[in-house]
Structures are given as C-alpha cells and as structure tokens.
Amino acid sequence: MQLESIQTFVVANPPPSFGGRYFVFVKLRTRCGIEGIGEAYTATFGPQVVAAMAEDLFARVFQGEDPMQTETLWRRAYGEGFSLRPDISLMGVLSALEMACWDITGKALEQPVYKLLGGLVNPRLRSYTYLYPDPGEDESFYGDPDRSAARAVRYVEEGFTAVKFDPVGGYSVFDPRQPTLERMDMSERFCARIREAVGDKADLLFGTHGQFTVSGAKRLARRLERYDPLWFEEPTPPERPEAMAEVARYTCIPVATGERLCTKYEFARVLETGAASILQPNLGRVGGILEAKKIAGMAEAHYAQIAPHLYCGPVVAAANIQLAACIPNFLILESIQQFGGFHAQLLKKPLQWEGGYVIPSKEPGLGVELNEAVALAHPYDSTRLHLDMAQHPLGYY
Structure with missing residues (x-):
C-alpha cells in the first residue's frame, strides 16, 4: 500500500x-x-x-x-x-x-488495532466522566458543591463508578502559586459532599491543572486525604517531574499526570522520578498509538497504571479505547459523559457505552467512521484556542 x-x-x-x-x-x-x-x-x-x-x-x-x-x-x-x-x-x-x-x-x-498490538486484554473498559452541568445551567455549577454532589449521584445511577471534578479555580500563565484558603475550603467541601452523596459506590478523581507550588499542593493534599480520592491530578506544572515527585512522596493520594506530556521520553522522567503512579497520555498528543503502547510498557515495569486522557473529540476517544483494550495495566478511561451528543453525531456509529463501561469495537481499524457531512456542516471560524489560561496572576492579589 x-x-x-x-x-x-x-x-x-x-x-x-x-x-x-x-x-x-x-x-x-x-x-x-x-x-x-x-x-x-x-x-x-x-x-x-x-x-x-x-x-x-x-x-x-x-x-x-x-x-x-x-x-x-x-x-x-x-x-x-x-x-x-x-x-x-x-x-x-x-x-x-x-x-x-x-x-x-x-x-x-x-x-481491530488492539488485535495488532497484543490482542484483547480488557473486554470492558471502566470509564469516568467530569461532573458537567445540564443544558441551560450556567458556569456557577462548577463552583457549587451541592449541585455537583447531586450530579454525581445521577451519574452513579447511570452506572459510572468514578467522577472527576476540579474546584480549585482557574489556571494562569503565571502559575504555580499557593492555593487560597477559600479555594482549599471549597475543595474540601466538594470532596465531603460528593463522598457523602455517593458513599463507596464511586471513586473521586480530584483534578487540578498544575496550578500549585510543591508546598501549596501538599497543603491541599493534606485536606483531601480523609476523603480517599483515587487520584490527585497534575498538582504541579508539567515541566519538572522532580517537583511533582515531592508531592507524590508526601501524600497517600495517588498522583496522576500526563495530559500535557508527549513521547516516551517525557513519561520516562515521570516514572524515573516517581512523580506519578497513574499516567494519563492523550493519544492525540502523546505521539500516537504505538508510542502510547510503549509508554504503557514502561509503566508496567514500574507498577504504574494507565488512564487515557480525553478532552477532545471521538476519534481520539476511539484510539484511547484501542490502547486500553490491549494493555494489562489499564486503570480507567475518560469519557465525555456517555459519548452522546455531538461526539455521537460525528460518528456514523457511536462508541458503545454500557452501564459505566466502554465496550471495545470488533470492527477493523479504530472501529469508528467519521460522519463527514456533520463535520463539514460545523466549520470552526473563531480565533480562540481549544482552551485558555488566564493572562494575569491568580490567587492573592
């Protein structure tokens, strides 16, 4: 060919x-x-x-x-x-x-690609979702622990066994910083309300975006430990895994990282320094499917687990599924709710989600086909980037 x-x-x-x-x-x-x-x-x-x-x-x-x-x-x-x-x-x-x-x-x-990379290991893939507001709700949802706890209960009723949330506030091009007392209090309230609401039916995934200094991350982690989160995500910026390793050694909460990293070389530093025991490669950034398979192999030798990251479209989601299906150290898969809505519309046949689990497709290749008519009907004409960071310092000012 x-x-x-x-x-x-x-x-x-x-x-x-x-x-x-x-x-x-x-x-x-x-x-x-x-x-x-x-x-x-x-x-x-x-x-x-x-x-x-x-x-x-x-x-x-x-x-x-x-x-x-x-x-x-x-x-x-x-x-x-x-x-x-x-x-x-x-x-x-x-x-x-x-x-x-x-x-x-x-x-x-x-x-299917997973058959070419060692074969099917995981016929069902445990998935999690962010706590998202309902249509029509405003951005205040993300700062409301009670509404978030109620949403967590609903997701658990749908079948999810883990939910993610990130109440620590915005992120800035001037990070890292110390967390404010107000944001640490809010983070603790989020964990308390959601843990009380879901009990032991779901893991709590505590998200941050590298906002904090090592000492700030330690202060926050100390408050969260009593609620037993499954992970503390990217507590410090991604440039220096040596610094993140200090946080990992300090807290009993597993540290997760990787959405902003690419290639086996950057993930090797994470593993060698002990910065994280849960790696979150995004297959649309890390270097592709084979590169992610190599990273999973390195992680296996360090007893680290893989939780593929997803904050993009359904094709990366399909690639994440192919990787997760064929590795022994898979932990959990990020989904956008149940992969409905526009993610489903972009595919000729949507991804299969059943009771909290994604079912790997048996179709050849990635197992999905892009609905080009839908893609072409929604051109992007804005100048804004995929995500924004605040352009001024946050915190005490």
Whole structure:
C-alpha cells in the first residue's frame, strides 16, 4: 500500500462544547482506496494552522509511503528539521497521522488495532466522566458543591463508578502559586459532599491543572486525604517531574499526570522520578498509538497504571479505547459523559457505552467512521484556542 492523499477537518464543537471548542481531524487515503482517520489534540496554535501542519508533514514524510511502516514514519517525522526531541505541536499532528495509519492497517488486515498490538486484554473498559452541568445551567455549577454532589449521584445511577471534578479555580500563565484558603475550603467541601452523596459506590478523581507550588499542593493534599480520592491530578506544572515527585512522596493520594506530556521520553522522567503512579497520555498528543503502547510498557515495569486522557473529540476517544483494550495495566478511561451528543453525531456509529463501561469495537481499524457531512456542516471560524489560561496572576492579589 501507498499513502496518496490527506484531507483535514476543523470542526466547531457546538455548545455546551464538552471536550473543547473544536476538533481537528485528518483523513488519509491510500492509492488502493483504503481510508483512515485520526485526530490531533494540540492547543499552541490555531486549528487552521494545525491542519496546515498536518498537510505539510504528510507531504514531506508520509505521502507515497506504506502506512504499515509506522515506526519508520514516526522516526522520520520526529527528526524533521534536525529536532529529535519532544515537541508538543509536532506530536499533535504526528499523533493524528499515525492514528490514521493504524486505522488503515487494521482495515487492510480486517482486524481491530488492539488485535495488532497484543490482542484483547480488557473486554470492558471502566470509564469516568467530569461532573458537567445540564443544558441551560450556567458556569456557577462548577463552583457549587451541592449541585455537583447531586450530579454525581445521577451519574452513579447511570452506572459510572468514578467522577472527576476540579474546584480549585482557574489556571494562569503565571502559575504555580499557593492555593487560597477559600479555594482549599471549597475543595474540601466538594470532596465531603460528593463522598457523602455517593458513599463507596464511586471513586473521586480530584483534578487540578498544575496550578500549585510543591508546598501549596501538599497543603491541599493534606485536606483531601480523609476523603480517599483515587487520584490527585497534575498538582504541579508539567515541566519538572522532580517537583511533582515531592508531592507524590508526601501524600497517600495517588498522583496522576500526563495530559500535557508527549513521547516516551517525557513519561520516562515521570516514572524515573516517581512523580506519578497513574499516567494519563492523550493519544492525540502523546505521539500516537504505538508510542502510547510503549509508554504503557514502561509503566508496567514500574507498577504504574494507565488512564487515557480525553478532552477532545471521538476519534481520539476511539484510539484511547484501542490502547486500553490491549494493555494489562489499564486503570480507567475518560469519557465525555456517555459519548452522546455531538461526539455521537460525528460518528456514523457511536462508541458503545454500557452501564459505566466502554465496550471495545470488533470492527477493523479504530472501529469508528467519521460522519463527514456533520463535520463539514460545523466549520470552526473563531480565533480562540481549544482552551485558555488566564493572562494575569491568580490567587492573592
């Protein structure tokens, strides 16, 4: 087989926009007519620029090549421009292209990707969701522990056995900082209300976004330990895993991290320093499916577990499922509620979610097909990025 062409889709995610403001998809086609899809999770540049990057990388490295040569294509892309180092923008577009190559390979061999990466280990994948407001509710929901606890109960009744929330406040380009007393009190109230509401029927996943200094994260962790969260997510910024390791050694709450990391090399530092025992690679950023499989192998040797991250579209979700299905150290999968709404509309056949678990598809490749009519009907024309950080210091000011 030879790769012949690429088509990109920059898709606006309509309100309530769970999963981000937009999704960037690619479709690769071989000369023999097999098509594969991928998705880039990258936030540094506008999505139209990201789509152009994917087209450029395809033309220079992938066009005319065999899509089954994923290792060779990955290495050539990784070294483009005399780089050979983790680059979050390159890894976003490379992840999308690599993902599409695996989709093509699976279709050509008439096998799901997980069968090509060791076979099915986990026939059901435990999933969790953020606590999201109902349609029509305003942003005040995210600061209300009582409404969040009620929503947690409803998710548990649907079948979820874990819920995530992040009441510590905004994140800034000037982080890390000390948490305010008000936000620490609110965080403790969230944990208390939700634990009281769900009892032992669901794990609590405490999310942060690298806002805090080591000492600040320790102060917050000390308050949360009595509620036994399953994890404390990204308590310090991602640049220095050595600093995050200080938090991990201090608290009995497992530390989770990885949504802003890419390649085996950055995750190796996390494991070597003991910064986290739960790794959260996003397959639209980390370097693709095979790179994530390598990271899972390294984690296995450190008795660390994998909880694939998702705050993007359904194609990355499908890739996350392929990885989770074939690794022995899978912990839990992030979902956007039950993968309904616009995530389901973007696929010809939605992802299968049953009673708190995602069921890996038996279809070849990634197991999903992009509904191109829906994607083309929702072009993204804003200049805003996928996510925003505050442009001024937060906290005591």
